[in-house]
Amino acid sequence: MQKAKQIILSFPESVDMSLENFMVLPTNHEAYLAVQAFPQTSGDVLVVYGEEGLGKSHILHIHQQRINAQFFDEEWVQGTLELTSEKHVVCDGLDTLNSTDQEKLFHLYNHIKSFGGSLLVTSNKPVAALDILPDLKSRLLTAPQIEIKQPTEAHLEVLLVKMASDKQMFLEPKVIQYIVKNAQRSVSSLRDVLNKLDKLSLEEKRKVTIPLAKQIL
16 A cells, blocks of 8 residues: 655745854855954955855855845945945845946945945855956955855765754764765755755655655755
């Protein structure tokens, strides 16, 4: 007789971007400390870069919450640059900005340098490797550039144990090793795999094993 599947109600998932939910690893430690100490002076600019899924947006949100910074938005920038007051702004995804947004960011950079504030920028690539507005590029290249590197398998295994524990899931060491070796090497990917495994194990009323993980991966 085929096992009856448990019906799982699906609700939209919200990603916890709090400081408490951020996992500090050797590969992101430098960026984490730099952002926690940022800004050190008025007019500070900082660039954090690294491949997708390594936690750049999470670090940016932690900073935004800590100092109540504004998110870079074309309409907001356009409506406030005339005011000669300091502005603390975060811009997530420099490499995704179109030419119009790049020009707005250029003017915002100049405003912050003139009237004070701070600008934290994230990018999937270092500024030097981006094909962006030359004037914006030259200015951002004067700012510190800090890379978040790819975590090692050992780091990811520790991270996976922590995330599973938070969800009250027990994963055997061999299952953890299988997931880390076969999933994309990023925090966001591991979180997605874990969520899918949790849902599937509840639906099929099975413990999380390598055969179950293979259905996801």
